[in-house]
Amino acid sequence: MWQEAGVIVIVSGAVAYLARKLFGVGPKPKKPPSFVPLSDLKRRR
Amino acid sequence: MSATALAHPPTARQALVLVAGNPNSGKSTVFNALSGARTRVANYPGVTIDRRSATVTLAEGLSIELTDLPGTYSLAARSREEQIAVESLLGHGPRRPDAILIVADATALARALYLTVEILEIGRPVVIALNMTDEARRDGIEIDIARLEVLTGARVIPTVANKGLGTDALGAALADAIRQPVTPRPPDVARPVALVTDLAELEGVILAEREMQRPEDARVWAQWLLLSLEHEADDELANIPQAIRAAVHRVTARAAAAGRNLDLEIIGGRYQLVDRLMGEVCRTPATPRRTWTDRADAVLTHKAGGALAFAVVMMVVFQALFSWSEPAIAVIEDTVAAVQSWVTGVMPAGPLTSLLVNGVIAGVGNVVVFVPQIGLLFLFIGLLEDLGYLARAAFVIDRVMRAVGLHGRAFVPMLSGFSCAVPAVMATRTLESRTDRLLTMLVLPLTSCSARLPVYVLVTATVFAPGTTVGFLSAGAVALFAMYALSVVAALTAAAVLRRTVLKGPAPTLVLELPPYRMPVFSVLLRGVWQRVKTFLVDAGTVILALTIVLWALLSYPKDAAVSAEAEQARAAVSASGAPPEQQEAQLAAIDSHESGAQLRYSVAGRFGRLIEPALEPLGFDWRIGIGILGAFAAREVFVGTLGVVFDISEADETNEPLREVLRAATWPDGARLMTPLAGVSLMVFFVLACQCMSTVAIVRRESGGWRWPIFMVAYMTVLAYTASLAVYQVGSRLGWGL
Amino acid sequence: MSATSTRRPLARVPVGSTVIVSKVSGTRPVVRRLLEMGLVPGTPVTVQREAPLGDPVELRVRNYALSIRRADAQKIEVE
Numbered sequence: 001m002w003q004e005a006g007v008i009v010i011v012s013g014a015v016a017y018l019a020r021k022l023f024g025v026g027p028k029p030k031k032p033p034s035f036v037p038l039s040d041l042k043r044r045r
Numbered sequence: 046m047s048a049t050a051l052a053h054p055p056t057a058r059q060a061l062v063l064v065a066g067n068p069n070s071g072k073s074t075v076f077n078a079l080s081g082a083r084t085r086v087a088n089y090p091g092v093t094i095d096r097r098s099a100t101v102t103l104a105e106g107l108s109i110e111l112t113d114l115p116g117t118y119s120l121a122a123r124s125r126e127e128q129i130a131v132e133s134l135l136g137h138g139p140r141r142p143d144a145i146l147i148v149a150d151a152t153a154l155a156r157a158l159y160l161t162v163e164i165l166e167i168g169r170p171v172v173i174a175l176n177m178t179d180e181a182r183r184d185g186i187e188i189d190i191a192r193l194e195v196l197t198g199a200r201v202i203p204t205v206a207n208k209g210l211g212t213d214a215l216g217a218a219l220a221d222a223i224r225q226p227v228t229p230r231p232p233d234v235a236r237p238v239a240l241v242t243d244l245a246e247l248e249g250v251i252l253a254e255r256e257m258q259r260p261e262d263a264r265v266w267a268q269w270l271l272l273s274l275e276h277e278a279d280d281e282l283a284n285i286p287q288a289i290r291a292a293v294h295r296v297t298a299r300a301a302a303a304g305r306n307l308d309l310e311i312i313g314g315r316y317q318l319v320d321r322l323m324g325e326v327c328r329t330p331a332t333p334r335r336t337w338t339d340r341a342d343a344v345l346t347h348k349a350g351g352a353l354a355f356a357v358v359m360m361v362v363f364q365a366l367f368s369w370s371e372p373a374i375a376v377i378e379d380t381v382a383a384v385q386s387w388v389t390g391v392m393p394a395g396p397l398t399s400l401l402v403n404g405v406i407a408g409v410g411n412v413v414v415f416v417p418q419i420g421l422l423f424l425f426i427g428l429l430e431d432l433g434y435l436a437r438a439a440f441v442i443d444r445v446m447r448a449v450g451l452h453g454r455a456f457v458p459m460l461s462g463f464s465c466a467v468p469a470v471m472a473t474r475t476l477e478s479r480t481d482r483l484l485t486m487l488v489l490p491l492t493s494c495s496a497r498l499p500v501y502v503l504v505t506a507t508v509f510a511p512g513t514t515v516g517f518l519s520a521g522a523v524a525l526f527a528m529y530a531l532s533v534v535a536a537l538t539a540a541a542v543l544r545r546t547v548l549k550g551p552a553p554t555l556v557l558e559l560p561p562y563r564m565p566v567f568s569v570l571l572r573g574v575w576q577r578v579k580t581f582l583v584d585a586g587t588v589i590l591a592l593t594i595v596l597w598a599l600l601s602y603p604k605d606a607a608v609s610a611e612a613e614q615a616r617a618a619v620s621a622s623g624a625p626p627e628q629q630e631a632q633l634a635a636i637d638s639h640e641s642g643a644q645l646r647y648s649v650a651g652r653f654g655r656l657i658e659p660a661l662e663p664l665g666f667d668w669r670i671g672i673g674i675l676g677a678f679a680a681r682e683v684f685v686g687t688l689g690v691v692f693d694i695s696e697a698d699e700t701n702e703p704l705r706e707v708l709r710a711a712t713w714p715d716g717a718r719l720m721t722p723l724a725g726v727s728l729m730v731f732f733v734l735a736c737q738c739m740s741t742v743a744i745v746r747r748e749s750g751g752w753r754w755p756i757f758m759v760a761y762m763t764v765l766a767y768t769a770s771l772a773v774y775q776v777g778s779r780l781g782w783g784l
Numbered sequence: 785m786s787a788t789s790t791r792r793p794l795a796r797v798p799v800g801s802t803v804i805v806s807k808v809s810g811t812r813p814v815v816r817r818l819l820e821m822g823l824v825p826g827t828p829v830t831v832q833r834e835a836p837l838g839d840p841v842e843l844r845v846r847n848y849a850l851s852i853r854r855a856d857a858q859k860i861e862v863e
Contacts, residue, residue, distance in 0.1 A: 003397035007598075010400060014594035021588060021746075119820045155846040156822055186847070272816065308812070312819040316827075329847060342833075342842075342849075351836045440851050444837040447853075556817045556856070559842060559849035 059100070060109040060223045061141075063134055065164060066148035067157055068116035069433075069560040071176040074206040074569050075148045076113045079216060103220040109143070118156065119312075120163045121272035131269065134167060141258070144170045144222040146215075151181035151188060151203075152561060154327055158319045159312075161197065165232045166265050170222040171199035174215050178203040180561065185330040193326045198229030207566040231261065235314045239305065243296045244268065250292040271297065271307050338433075338561040346437055355441045358434070359460055362425050366418060366464035373417035381410035400597060408593030412586035415740065419468040419581055422461050423574045426472055429457075431565035435475070436557055449537045450544030452476055453557070455485040459536065462492030466741045467585070470748055471577060484548045486745055487758050488539045490736050493532040496681035500732050501525055503685055507708045508725035524729065532733050535765070547757075581744070588743035596650075596739075600676065600687075605647040612640035641690050650675050664731065664770040665724035667713060677737045684732075723782055727774040735766035794829070795841070795857040802830040803862035810859040822846050823860065 066072040080099030098112040120131045134142065145164055149157030154175075165171060173193075181188065194201045200218040204211030236244075247270065248263040257263050274285070274293050300307050344350040385402045392398040429435040435457070443453030451459075454475050462469040469489050476482045505521035513520040619632045645651050654672035661671045669691045676687030685704075692707045711719040736742070736759045745755040797803055805827045808815050822845045823829065830844040839854040 003393075003395035006397040007400050010397075010405070011594060011598045014591040017591045018588070018595065021752075121816065121820070153846075153848040156848060159820065159822070275812075306815075308816050308819060309808075309824070312816070313824045316819075316822065316824045323846075338849075346833060346835065346842065348834075348836045436851075440835050440840060440842070441837075443853070444835065444839045556814070556821055557840075557851045558821070559851055561849075 060107070060143040062109050062111050062144045062146055062219060062223070063142045064111060064113045064146045064148065065134065065160065066116060067118055067150060067153065067160060069558060070116070070148045070150040070153070070157065071206045072113070072116055072148040073573075074566050075146075075174050075176060075204065075212070075215070076111065077569055077572065078206055078209060078212040080111055101216075103216050103223075107220055107223065109219070109223065111146075117160065119160055119272075120269060131273075134164065142169055143226070144172060144219060146172050146174060146219060147199075148174045148176050148206075151175050151178045152184060152186060154181075154186075154188065155319055155323050158322055159315055161199075162232045162234065162315045162318055165197060165199070165229050166234075166261075166268075168228055168231070168259065168261055168265075170226045171197070171229055172215070172218045172222050173197070173199050173201045174206070174211070175201055175203045176206050178211075179205045179208070180563075184336060187328040189326045193322070196322055196325065197232075198227065207564070232315075232318055234318050237305075237310055237314075239300070239303070240307070240310045240314075243271075243300065243307070247271070247289075247292055247296055250289055254286050254288055268311055272311060336561065341562055342437070342559070345434070346440060351437070351441050355438055358429070358438065359456075362422075362457070363460060363463065365421060365425065366461055370417035370421050374414055377410065377414050377417070381406060381413075396601070399601065400594070404594045404597035405590070407597075408590040411593055411740065412582065412589050415465065415467050415581065416578055418465050419471065420574055420578055422464075422468040422472060423577045424570070426457060426475065427570045427573050428565055430475070431563065431570060433560045433562045436559050439557060440559065449541040451485060451540050452478070452481045455481065458485055458489060459492060462489045462494060462536075465494050465496070466490045466492070466738065467581070467744050470741065470744045471581065473748065480548055483749060483754060484540060484543055486748060487543060487548075487754065487761075488536045490738065490741050490758065490762065491532055491536040491539055491734065493529050493733060494681075494738075496738070497528075497732050499685050500677075500681060501528055501729055503688075503705070503708075504720075504725045504729050507705045507720050508722045524726065528729050528733050531730065535734060539761075539765075580747075584747040585740065585743040588746065589740050592739040592743070596676070596678065599649045599653075600645060600651075602648055604644055608640060608643045608647065612636055638690070642692065645672065645687075645690050663775060664767070665721070665727045665774040666731075667719060669711070670719075670728065674731070674735075674737070677732075678739055681732070681737055684737075723774060723777040726777070727770045730773050731766045731770040733766075734762060734769055736762035791861050791863050793858045794831070794843075794860040794862050795854050797831050797862060799831050799833055802828055804828055805860060806863050807861040808859070809861075810856055814856055814859075818852070818856070818860070821850055823850075829862065 064072060064076055066075075076097065076099075080101050096112065098110055100108055101111050102108045114134070120134065134145065145167070147157070147161050147164060149161065161171070161173065175188065175190065175193075178188075190201045190203060200222060202211055202215045202218050204215060206212070244264055244267050247267040248260075251257070251263045251266055252260070257266075270285070270289065270293050274290065297307060345354045385406050388402050388406065389398065392401070426435070429438065435454070438456065439453030441453075442456045446453050446455055455473070457475070458469045458472040460469075461472060466489050469492075470486050473482045473485045473489075476485060501524070505524050509520040509524070516523075615636045616633060619629055619636065622629070624632070646655075651668075651672055654668040654675060657671055658668040661667065666674070669688070672691050673684045673688040677684035688708070689704055692704065692711070708720050709718075713719055742755045742759060745758060746752055749755065791806060794803070794805075805823050805825050807825060808818055808823060810818075827845060832842040832844050832849065834841050834854075835851075840851045841854060841857055842849055842851045843857075844850075
């Protein structure tokens, strides 16, 4: 039975991975230190 | 400059140095020389250009983050990618650059000075690496470095980066620039009064909308906006406040009504300064010396010689891609097979073992098998590009490519598509414009890659009896040629159509620099190749692996317990029969393949195949071919193997006689022959036009930055393939051909 | 080496002659690019050669080589 369990784990993992890539959900890869783009500056109020 | 490893963690606030420069100025070489092997490649969020950065120790206690920007001729941005690069330079807040390093080609100093003038206006300390001074000297160009330093307010360090000269002095100059920052005087650019008024108006709007660290920054941004924002069409630039856009439009419209061209005023003013600087600082011989480059170009871009040279170079690249990677691919395939046998031997039989062998290991194999071709292709591209020949090749072939709306530089990717689309799609990075890149990527899969060959071979061998000829050529050869011709026509036509519809945009502009021929620096070259391979493995490879696993599941489940039980019984009977061992083995193998076939029919994929059969019939395919087509999505070569399983043949490949026999004998339920010549042609046409390679989908996703385009690509190609096969089969049937 | 002072398109300038740019027209992206690469009015430019198929053309500007399409060269006035 453990073989079937292994299969389920691996296949669900693959499906989840693809779903994440497709829909962009899930933990994002760590963002490298980024610049503050000029266009995102604080608005003047 | 010591390239020592950091002895202690970087200080809390590390200085940031950005590296800018024209393309072909040796910027990569300078960057590598400063950063050693410690380069990280990351992505700017939202776009697909690479961002290279490294932590460099310049001196005791001073470590900086060195970030490489894409090579540009100016800061004006036409694409989101260029915008990001520029915004890094202009960026405010905690991550404003502490210094900017400009790499300038001493033999093309005037143009480098244009970018320099733009960057000096930003008001951050600037260090100029005057690169390729050896070539300048050889060409008789003299540059007064001291005077240039005085006039620009920037340190100027002569370097010959590809020989490693000058990098220490450069590191020291950067350290000085950071420790004792000197803000350069704003360059003395001539501006017509009307322009000054326009800029003041725009600056007012900018300051009202955004906080600037210094008021001068508003002018920098104002000029950048005037040059970068589109007026007639939409541009790709993001996050520009509406009020600012409106102000830019107002100013531009007013200028146009008065007959003024703002681009000309801004750029022309800068070049006036550049020419003045050049006059003071640079002396070129009255009659330019005839350089090696001129001599070479006399042949390589000559009317006849150029075309010939082009053909020869392309043939070499083509041949290399087709055959030089074979040994490595064979090694990889053998290793995969060996690992698979080992796992099968070591683990008890069962679904997990099957998954590991046919899903995971096969999946990893599917990914790694691309590495030789990717490596080879990028080695060639890098070599041709660094040599300087790639620009000449684009020059020669541009006329032909432009007829269908493709860029001259799209030639190499298109050519390599005949070997394999995956590295070819990656190679579209040599195209500057995003639209050109997308267009090329989307039509690339139509070039008949080498994975389609096994299918063609199998089909032609099956449907054409050996010895059938058309004229004096064998029918098989004619069919093969026809398929390749079809793929070329389809690719060019698709480009022309997409260019006019979905990817409408300005015609690709070719304003190309033809750099002097130079010896490539192999360390830079190899490092570049490795970056590409790594990117592929991490970004596309994981997706391919996941897809292989999912496909395995669809082809293996659900299982019919009755079929397994029957097979077990049959196996037991064979073992108990007492027949000689070879006979027993053969019988067991037959039972195995029969069982696989039956289970395949029962699986999700199998049922799907039966489901869509009514749609496939008009093309001449039945559900068994349908399953083959579905399996081929993993990789086209899998088509043959899948067909083998469906038709109960074990270890099928395209030269396998039993498979061909079985295919020839296969019939529809009503007894009519399945694989008629017409059906064969229809199948081949389908393969030419359909996008059946999940690896291609994965790499297009990566290179285009999302799923939208790969999905579109699969959709349009499927429609195209279906329609064409349909037309071929239906029209052919009516005309009574090949039945 | 051009002795005439008449305005004509760069595309009509024979290979080997040097002329001065007087006006650059065309679509905005092309014009901007040409200007940035140094083809501003007042700049001397030499027609170096043509591609094997006649198009594009190679120019020499400020000591470097540039290639542009004939159609774009048609819209550059020189004298």
